[in-house]
Amino acid sequence: MPVLARWIEAAGIPTVVVTMMPAVAEERRAPRIIGVEFPFGHAFGMPGDKVMQRRVLELALRVLAGATAFGTRVDVDIEWPVPLREAYRAWQPKEASPIVRKLLTTWGRA
Amino acid sequence: MIVDSYKFLPRSFRPLYEGRGPFPGEEAPVWTPFEKRLAASRIALLTSAGLYLKASQPSFDVEREQNNPEWGDPSWRSIPSGADAADMAVAHLHMNDEDVLSDPEIALPARLLDEMVAERVVGSATSEHISVMGYQDRSLPGWQKETGPELVATLRDQQADGLILAPA
Numbered sequence: 001m002p003v004l005a006r007w008i009e010a011a012g013i014p015t016v017v018v019t020m021m022p023a024v025a026e027e028r029r030a031p032r033i034i035g036v037e038f039p040f041g042h043a044f045g046m047p048g049d050k051v052m053q054r055r056v057l058e059l060a061l062r063v064l065a066g067a068t069a070f071g072t073r074v075d076v077d078i079e080w081p082v083p084l085r086e087a088y089r090a091w092q093p094k095e096a097s098p099i100v101r102k103l104l105t106t107w108g109r110a
Numbered sequence: 111m112i113v114d115s116y117k118f119l120p121r122s123f124r125p126l127y128e129g130r131g132p133f134p135g136e137e138a139p140v141w142t143p144f145e146k147r148l149a150a151s152r153i154a155l156l157t158s159a160g161l162y163l164k165a166s167q168p169s170f171d172v173e174r175e176q177n178n179p180e181w182g183d184p185s186w187r188s189i190p191s192g193a194d195a196a197d198m199a200v201a202h203l204h205m206n207d208e209d210v211l212s213d214p215e216i217a218l219p220a221r222l223l224d225e226m227v228a229e230r231v232v233g234s235a236t237s238e239h240i241s242v243m244g245y246q247d248r249s250l251p252g253w254q255k256e257t258g259p260e261l262v263a264t265l266r267d268q269q270a271d272g273l274i275l276a277p278a
Contacts, residue, residue, distance in 0.1 A: 001158055001277040003133055003250065004258060006244075008273055011262040013191050016143040017224045018276040023115035023125060029132045031141055035113035041159065041205040043276035047213035048221065057219050057274075061232065065148040070139035077111040088118055090206060097203040098179035100123075105121070 002028035002038045016064040018043045018056060022073055034060050035075035039091035045078070053079060121158045133250065144272055147233075151271035154236040155213050156261075158244030159217035160202035162187045170201035184257045188238040188264070191220045202243060205278055217278055234267040238259035244278045 002025045005015040016097060019025045020043070022035030036043060045052035046108045056076055063074050080087055095102065116124050144151075160170050171183040189198075195214050196274045202205040210217050220239055240261060265273060 001275055004253065004261070005137055005275050006136055006158075006275075007254065007258040008265065008275075009142050010140045011266075012272055013262070013265050014272045016141045016272075016274055018274060020113075020118060020277070021115040022113055024127045024130075027129070027131055029136055029139065030138070032256050035115070037113045037117055039209055041202075041207070041278045042216050043278070044216050044219050044222075047209045047216050050215075053215055053219055053222055057226070058231075060274050061148060061153070061226070063143045063275060064153075065146075065151065068143075070141045073112040075111055075237055084117070085174070090209075092117060093202075093204060093206055094243075095203075098176050100204075101181040103123075104159050110189045 001025075002030035002033075004090075005030045014064060016060050018060050022075060026071065026073060029057075029071070031070050031072075032063050033073040034063055035080070036074060037076075038080055039087050041091050046081065057090075119186040123260050145240060147269055149230055150233045152234045152269055153223060153232055153263055154239060154268060154273045155220060155242045155271040156242065156273055157218040157278065158242050158276070159205075159207075159214075160200050160215060160243040161189060161198050161210070161218060162197040162201060163197050164191065166186040167199060169199065171218060172201050174201055176204060180232050180245055183243050184252045185242075185251045186261060189220070189241050190238055192225060193220070202235065202278060204244065206247070210278070214258060217276060233271075236265075236270050238264075238268065 016032040017030045025033045032061040045055045223235045
């Protein structure tokens with residue numbers, strides 16, 4: 001996704017990436033980054049929590065429209081309101097994805 | 111507060127992401143200044159949650175991904191900004207889709223953006239937003255040749271002044 005942001009930015013449309021892995025977006029050289037410490041699949045927050053979603057969206061808009069330099073990163077100061085172990089299990093698919101299955105098989109053989 | 115980028119990632123997968131650096135050819139800064147006022151700008155959203163309209167759009171090709179884990183469907187769907195949660199489905203093999211089905215705003219906050227347009231914080235939203243399927247680092251060349259330029263063309267058609275991308 002950071003690479004897609006780069007291509008769109010290079011074509012003349014400013015971009016911001018809202019991501020659970022801002023350190024990776026930095027390494028992949030995204031132009032503007034919002035970091036969220038949320039489980040995968042939840043870039044804008046908890047389902048049904050409009051206040052949380054709005055805080056993230058507003059910050060994304062502020063950084064999109066107001067950042068003055070490449071690589072600007074701002075992290076959202078919101079703690080995920082579900083205990084880590086529960087949230088860690090909850091976001092994952094019921095069945096491992098095909099690439100994960102393949103990796104686990106490869107690692108199992110190594 | 112600095113976000114822990116690996117908090118929810120299984121520990122064994124961290125080396126797949128951490129310290130890998132930029133993709134070849136993607137090292138240099140790219141930058142387009144955002145020159146307008148936000149209140150005079152049109153904003154578009156893009157999600158990689160694999161959302162699509164179940165009545166009128168084909169699903170993403172998860173079957174082929176099941177058979178070929180290295181492959182990911184590079185196509186995209188246009189999601190009208192007024193689409194109802196009840197009309198959406200999710201094609202994504204890499205996450206539990208219950209939360210995003212119950213409230214697609216967590217991936218594509220189109221209604222929230224419309225509210226900010228009504229409040230005149232944002233000038234306007236594009237009439238259609240973009241949905242793709244995530245976890246596609248493995249098939250970048252197809253994306254660069256086809257999907258990327260198509261997305262740029264649709265964003266230009268819709269006169270988007272800025273894009274918010276959210277990986278799932």
